Amino acid sequence: MAPPQGQMRPGRQLAVLGLIFVVLYLLVFFSGGASGGWKDRLEPRLGLDLVGGTRLTLEATNSVDGQAQAPTNENLEEARRIIESRVNAFGVAEAEVVTEGDRNIVISLPGENRDLTEVGSAAELRFRKVLKVADGSGAAAAPAPSPTATPSGSASPAPSGSATPSPSSSVKATPSPSGGQGGGAPAPSASATPSATPSAAAPSPSGSAQPVAADVQEQRKAVEQKVGAAAWAAASGLQAPADLTTDPSLGEKLKPFASLSPREVAVLPAQMQFNVPQITCAQLDARPPASISTPDQQVVSCEDGALKYLLDQAKVLGTDVDDASAVLDQTNQWVVSLDFTGPGQEKWTNLTREAFNNEGQACDATALGDTGKCRVAVVLDNDVVSSPEIQGVLTGNSQITGNFTQRDASELAGQLRYGALPLTFEAAESQNVTATLGASHLRAGLLAAGIGMLLVIIYSFFYYRLLGSVIFLSLVLSALLVFGALVVLGRQIGFTLTLAGIAGMIVSLGVAADSFVIYFERLKDEIQEGRSPRSAVSRAWVRARRTIISANAITIMSAVVLYIVSVGAVKGFAFALGLATVLDLVVVFLFRHPIMTMFARTRAFLSPRVSGLGRVLPARTEQAKTRNPRVKEA
Structure with missing residues (x-):
């Protein structure tokens, strides 16, 4: 016989809840990404503030x-x-x-x-010919005292203030033909050794001849005022790196340039950056990101913090590179392999031809390698990664080689492969959280959650007695649902539990407690109005359900809005709060109401001392006596 219309079957709802638990924890233990022992599969994905x-x-x-x-x-x-x-x-x-x-x-x-x-570096790759090389260590800015001041019988000349630059061999780039397309040209060497002294030949056209932005002009004027008119005039008149051994007074004039910040150095013309020995690689290397990103101007950059290079316009750009990957070469060394696009390969061939033939004698003696060929600098952002001598016209792809570890090669390849950033960034804040501190945060968060749940349970048993067990079981079931959902979501969508997320779950305890209070107080009202406890359970549920849904819906909407407009930890708080609230509604409908229906059919529910209804049942009995004197006390 079918049950009367409107009569619920609590067993069905409890079975649905059980099915949800079975499916959820099957996903926890056996879904994709689950590995290790049973304990490992139960671990949620924790955030930085919890694991360091x-x-x-x-x-x-x-x-x-x-x-x-x-x-x-x-x-x-x-x-x-x-x-x-x-x-x-x-x-x-x-x-x-x-x-x-x-x-x-x-x-x-x-x-x-x-x-x-x-x-966060711009990762703007440029291939530029090395036009000149000078000392960038700062030694040339402080020449040795004159040998005449030494009372020695032998007139040994003092060392020259112009240091002999020699490129570092710790990092080098070796463009190499790919697939036998080198046309028989020998492999280029990376052991370039420039001449001993800088050439005094006429300089190449300066990149400063290009139009200068108005804001850069203003910054240059500010730098000119800072160093003084005499220093600025002396620096502007230099046609080659200053030799302070022949004119010691020039060193005093140029001395103010040593006090410039990297940001101020970045706005100076390229020729001035190169020719003034007081401008060192320490200043040049610290320039803001993308300071030399303009491809159609000559620029100055350093290699290994000691060699200062005047570099030609960029003839091949990072956008001409089709792919980059970290691979092991024949000597079992990590290298970065570059594959050029079609037009990029043509540009690369033309650039190596210019360097091999030293067209127009653009590279002076300081920039030539052992065999008298030009070198090409691989420039990433503001830094020279390597500067090999080109010993042949290359028609194939290339490799950037050097003392790379696997991590270094992978990092560089990733920067080149995924392209240059559309913006320039500076590190505003960097923080390392130790694992010990993260574990301390986790313990504190779990302790706070445990205390919150314990206080709710104590109050529930104190005030509602038997009904407190319903609250306790509901909170336990909600916690198990939330925990399982966190594990699954961490694997599927990458959700990470943070301290803010734990805070959102603690707040959800208050939301769950509110729904209990609404329902139980509504139940008391129904009994006081003269209805039996069994009928009061269903009527109280119908009347409280709308309020419970409305209250939880407002919380969920607030969490959604907060999740959309917030970032970082606040977003995690909103997600956890919304998730816990939704799962609390599942428990309300599939556990709390059916279990209350089952309790209403027991004798214990009719006992004021056990049920937690307190004085409501005796008051109802007195009202019944008043209406009908023959009614006995329950």
């Missing part, structure tokens, strides 16, 4: 007409995507890259402390 790691905040530094401007949302999102690809190329897992505000990108790498500043 690295957090880096990058701030976009773009400006228009000298004024800082917020980047567009499209550029910021493109930069975030490229940076995320670079971080993932390191071979690490569980990295989180998010935008924050209108100009920041936050990188979080849980469980690992490492330097992430390079992932």
